[in-house]
Amino acid sequence: MTGGERVEDRALLGGRGRFIDDLPAPPRTLHAAILRSPHAHAQLGSISAPDGVRLFTGPEIAAGLRPFIAALRAPMRHFPVATDKARYVGEPVAVVLAEDRYRAEDALELVEVEYEPLPAVVSPSAAIAEGAPLLHEAAGTNLANRRRFSYGDPEGAFAAADRRFAIEVSYPRSAVTPIECFGLIAAWDPDADAFEVTAPFQGPFALHPVMAAALGVPANRLRLRTPPDSGGSFGIKQGLAPYIVLMAAIARLAGRPVKWIEDRLEHLTAAGSATNRETRLEAAVMSDGRVTALRYTQLEDCGAYIKAPEPATLYRMHGAMTGAYDIPNLEVENSIAVTNKTPSGLNRGFGGPQVYFALERLMHRIADGLGLDRLEVLRRNLVREMPHRTASGALYDSGDFGAVVDLARTAIDELRARRAAARAEGRLYGVGLAAAVEPTVSNMGYITTVLEHEDRLAGGLKNGALAAATVAIDPHGGVTVTGDSIPQGQGHRTVLAEVVAGVFGLAPADIRVVTEFDSARDAWSIAAGNYSCRFAPAVAGTAWRAARTLRGRLARLAAARLDLPLEDIRFEGGMVGAGPGREVPFARLAGLAHWSPGTLPQGVEPALRATEFWTPPELGPPDAEDRINGSAAYGFIFDACGVEVDADTGRVRIDRYVTAHDAGRLLHRPMADGQVRGSLSNAVGAALFEAFVYDGAGQPLAGTFADYPPPTACETPDPEILHLESPSPFTPLGAKGIGEGNTMSAPACIANAVADALGVDDLELPLTPARVAALIP
Amino acid sequence: MPRMTVNGEAVDAAAEPRLLLSDFLRHTLGLTGTHVGCEHGVCGACTVLIDGRPARSCLALAVQCEGAEVVTVEGLEEGVLHAAFRRHFALQCGFCTAGILMSLTAFLRETPRPTEREVREVLSGHLCRCTGYTPIVAAALDAADA
Ligand code: FES
Numbered sequence: 003m004t005g006g007e008r009v010e011d012r013a014l015l016g017g018r019g020r021f022i023d024d025l026p027a028p029p030r031t032l033h034a035a036i037l038r039s040p041h042a043h044a045q046l047g048s049i050s051a052p053d054g055v056r057l058f059t060g061p062e063i064a065a066g067l068r069p070f071i072a073a074l075r076a077p078m079r080h081f082p083v084a085t086d087k088a089r090y091v092g093e094p095v096a097v098v099l100a101e102d103r104y105r106a107e108d109a110l111e112l113v114e115v116e117y118e119p120l121p122a123v124v125s126p127s128a129a130i131a132e133g134a135p136l137l138h139e140a141a142g143t144n145l146a147n148r149r150r151f152s153y154g155d156p157e158g159a160f161a162a163a164d165r166r167f168a169i170e171v172s173y174p175r176s177a178v179t180p181i182e183c184f185g186l187i188a189a190w191d192p193d194a195d196a197f198e199v200t201a202p203f204q205g206p207f208a209l210h211p212v213m214a215a216a217l218g219v220p221a222n223r224l225r226l227r228t229p230p231d232s233g234g235s236f237g238i239k240q241g242l243a244p245y246i247v248l249m250a251a252i253a254r255l256a257g258r259p260v261k262w263i264e265d266r267l268e269h270l271t272a273a274g275s276a277t278n279r280e281t282r283l284e285a286a287v288m289s290d291g292r293v294t295a296l297r298y299t300q301l302e303d304c305g306a307y308i309k310a311p312e313p314a315t316l317y318r319m320h321g322a323m324t325g326a327y328d329i330p331n332l333e334v335e336n337s338i339a340v341t342n343k344t345p346s347g348l349n350r351g352f353g354g355p356q357v358y359f360a361l362e363r364l365m366h367r368i369a370d371g372l373g374l375d376r377l378e379v380l381r382r383n384l385v386r387e388m389p390h391r392t393a394s395g396a397l398y399d400s401g402d403f404g405a406v407v408d409l410a411r412t413a414i415d416e417l418r419a420r421r422a423a424a425r426a427e428g429r430l431y432g433v434g435l436a437a438a439v440e441p442t443v444s445n446m447g448y449i450t451t452v453l454e455h456e457d458r459l460a461g462g463l464k465n466g467a468l469a470a471a472t473v474a475i476d477p478h479g480g481v482t483v484t485g486d487s488i489p490q491g492q493g494h495r496t497v498l499a500e501v502v503a504g505v506f507g508l509a510p511a512d513i514r515v516v517t518e519f520d521s522a523r524d525a526w527s528i529a530a531g532n533y534s535c536r537f538a539p540a541v542a543g544t545a546w547r548a549a550r551t552l553r554g555r556l557a558r559l560a561a562a563r564l565d566l567p568l569e570d571i572r573f574e575g576g577m578v579g580a581g582p583g584r585e586v587p588f589a590r591l592a593g594l595a596h597w598s599p600g601t602l603p604q605g606v607e608p609a610l611r612a613t614e615f616w617t618p619p620e621l622g623p624p625d626a627e628d629r630i631n632g633s634a635a636y637g638f639i640f641d642a643c644g645v646e647v648d649a650d651t652g653r654v655r656i657d658r659y660v661t662a663h664d665a666g667r668l669l670h671r672p673m674a675d676g677q678v679r680g681s682l683s684n685a686v687g688a689a690l691f692e693a694f695v696y697d698g699a700g701q702p703l704a705g706t707f708a709d710y711p712p713p714t715a716c717e718t719p720d721p722e723i724l725h726l727e728s729p730s731p732f733t734p735l736g737a738k739g740i741g742e743g744n745t746m747s748a749p750a751c752i753a754n755a756v757a758d759a760l761g762v763d764d765l766e767l768p769l770t771p772a773r774v775a776a777l778i779p
Numbered sequence: 780m781p782r783m784t785v786n787g788e789a790v791d792a793a794a795e796p797r798l799l800l801s802d803f804l805r806h807t808l809g810l811t812g813t814h815v816g817c818e819h820g821v822c823g824a825c826t827v828l829i830d831g832r833p834a835r836s837c838l839a840l841a842v843q844c845e846g847a848e849v850v851t852v853e854g855l856e857e858g859v860l861h862a863a864f865r866r867h868f869a870l871q872c873g874f875c876t877a878g879i880l881m882s883l884t885a886f887l888r889e890t891p892r893p894t895e896r897e898v899r900e901v902l903s904g905h906l907c908r909c910t911g912y913t914p915i916v917a918a919a920l921d922a923a924d925a
């Protein structure tokens with residue numbers, strides 16, 4: 003672990019970052035504005051504008067496109083623009099182009115659209131009820147998919163249980179909204195029939211062939227590049243994919259480059275969010291608090307279209323539905339509904355918050371129902387032996403969960419003392435706990451768990467997660483590194499420089515890391531991108547392997563040159579060899595490889611550039627029994643917090659927050675802590691303030707940061723962060739991800755504390771003052 | 780044709796009456812260090828100094844700045860506050876950072892020895908999604924101490 007200052011910061015602090023809207027646009031670029039449906043559900047009639055308005059209507063645009071490929075083969079055609087009906091408020095129905103953004107927005111006002119409003123359906127349970135208005139008539143139903151899974155002997159376990167406990171929760175829609183909205187520049191080359199798009203798309207690059215297919219070109223004709231900087235993403239910028247297709251199509255129709263910058267209203271209504279989910283969870287429990295079986299019934303709401311990579315939110319956790327606990331029997335029923343809301347997509351925590359909110363709230367209630375200590379019940383159920391195969395197939399790789407919980411023991415005692423003191427004064431104070439397993443490096447095959455095994459076999463079994471990195475050494479010994487993750491603020495350049503410098507015995511400043519991604523020139527595969535915390539475990543590890551490959555070549559060269567046995571060659575302080583008098587400067591050695599390739603020892607590959615690909619062998623496809631190891635490594639988090647509820651206003655104040663992590667080997671402690679603080683603040687937003695609320699007609703009620711209020715410095719706690727490091731045996735550097743854990747655990751932890759403070763059983767997020775005040779006894 | 784100084788230099792560029800100051804700075808003058816995160820005055824990313832006082836450039840028109848002295852992040856001297864931000868890892872994506880630097884610069888000038896509460900209150904005019912604010916608070920207090 004090194005942990006030096008970030009190489010990214012000087013430029014960013016000086017205002018010299020280069021974000022998408024800062025880049026020069028190509029000559030003759032036109033600016034796009036999107037006309038969006040004001041109706042949640044409406045038949046589209048004619049679309050027209052006065053002469054002089056450069057208008058492109060949905061049907062015109064879609065005529066040159068193919069519908070998006072989807073993971074589910076439901077007949078629900080999706081284009082990046084509405085063609086026949088609008089199915090959510092904010093769905094694009096037309097695009098106008100003008101010389102600048104102001105004029106484009108003026109032109110929007112001149113466009114006339116005939117809408118014939120249709121009844122809308124907003125909640126997923128209403129959507130799948132008999133007689134509900136259909137979003138996609140061809141499908142004949144709003145239920146896009148339903149599957150039942152059984153692992154172990156859940157029926158036997160429920161029959162043998164001393165007690166049963168159940169909880170029903172409705173998890174709301176929210177999103178970690180980056181401060182930079184979407185934006186892109188798209189151009190079309192008529193001679194090559196090829197597209198070039200620059201956008202802060204974050205991956206997964208499994209969507210690259212999806213975008214190319216929608217444009218009707220082979221993937222090598224869609225060159226996708228990213229700007230040097232991105233103003234945060236947290237998953238959401240995966241949602242650029244349909245806009246990349248939309249604007250590329252417009253660039254082709256217009257024969258001019260097109261620039262589009264999304265505004266905040268567009269972002270909050272139409273960019274996407276996590277799914278909302280209705281869950282019923284039941285547990286079979288022995289009188290000592292041991293949980294022997296879980297039974298989930300989940301109804302997922304993906305919004306108006308199942309947009310790739312959905313329904314991934316529902317299946318990302320499938321192998322880990324038993325969370326941090328050793329529960330051998332499991333039953334899951336998963337249903338996926340479409341509703342007249344914005345299509346869902348990636349968001350930090352991806353599928354974790356929905357599961358852990360139900361599971362950790364239930365654990366809390368089990369302890370209370372049995373009259374046992376909550377911490378004891380949690381601890382008693384924790385997974386003990388590693389590696390651990392869960393009922394539904396995940397392979398937990400390393401860690402001592404109990405030891406991580408114990409890190410927070412004194413803090414819990416202290417929280418309980420604060421609670422006792424506050425209650426003695428008649429104040430409302432509660433303590434909450436939550437444990438969670440944080441999956442990292444997604445298996446590209448997990449989404450296929452949604453399919454029947456025969457269908458999986460027919461389509462070819464999907465698995466693995468290829469990561470790629472390239473290291474090159476120039477004739478002066480300068481080292482350049484690229485990797486297939488696109489940073490959205492996570493300091494990739496700093497970490498990669500430190501990792502690679504360590505391999506060569508150089509200083510991090512000697513390493514140059516280039517993170518602008520170019521699909522035409524960089525090494526990548528479908529798993530590329532910045533999501534599921536794959537950077538530290540997969541990409542940094544792959545860069546380390548590429549550096550090791552070059553180190554091996556240089557070592558052989560040095561051994562021959564210095565006439566030393568290979569084992570004696572060390573890389574230290576910019577020198578290569580076996581100490582003073584028996585070493586050469588690193589730069590000299592590099593120069594030799596470039597200038598004198600003819601004199602290299604036999605068998606030494608001459609190139610000083612290595613590209614490595616790595617995929618964890620543990621990531622197999624779902625098996626015939628639907629067991630799936632959805633991720634390569636699993637971190638562990640244990641959270642404890644104390645909250646005080648204002649008895650008059652219902653305002654929840656987080657008094658103290660303690661979060662203990664095991665994320666394997668930490669590559670950069672301050673940045674790891676930065677990920678923890680960031681994801682915790684996002685979770686505080688989801689727990690207390692943020693929700694995309696729709697009225698009964700499907701109108702979103704939040705269009706500004708005033709109605710969708712992320713927490714500020716005054717509401718965000720300063721957590722105490724504790725670490726244990728159990729290196730993962732399955733990743734090159736032993737690292738696991740750490741950036742999503744608290745978004746998964748903290749909403750449940752905070753809700754448990756509020757439930758404790760109020761002595762109530764049922765809570766719905768976000769815990770706004772009005773909602774909490776109504777619960778105060 | 781608003782006449783103003785930006786970062787100490789006289790500017791003399793045409794602006795339509797409806798052009799926002801943020802767009803004027805970014806697109807007319809090419810000073811892209813000022814960022815736009817909401818264009819409705821909540822996120823604080825677009826904050827600049829107008830005659831020494833922090834202001835949301837997305838809520839001002841360029842023509843309103845006739846005669847004003849405008850300072851953007853590019854015009855700040857790289858000093859103790861910048862160093863403290865680096866030391867405390869007070870930025871991740873850096874999109875919110877320019878606005879925060881502008882507000883803190885003005886604030887620390889008037890309140891050289893602030894309390895944590897006061898720093899948090901100033902920061903509450905800014906949204907940051909990456910850092911959870913703690914390191915920004917620490918950097919501000921550290922810079923004030925220097
Ligand atoms: S862009 Fe001005 S306050 Fe958000």
Ligand code: FES
Pocket residue numbers: 181233234491869870871872873874875876906907908909910
């Ligand atoms: S550093 Fe990304 S929003 Fe603040």
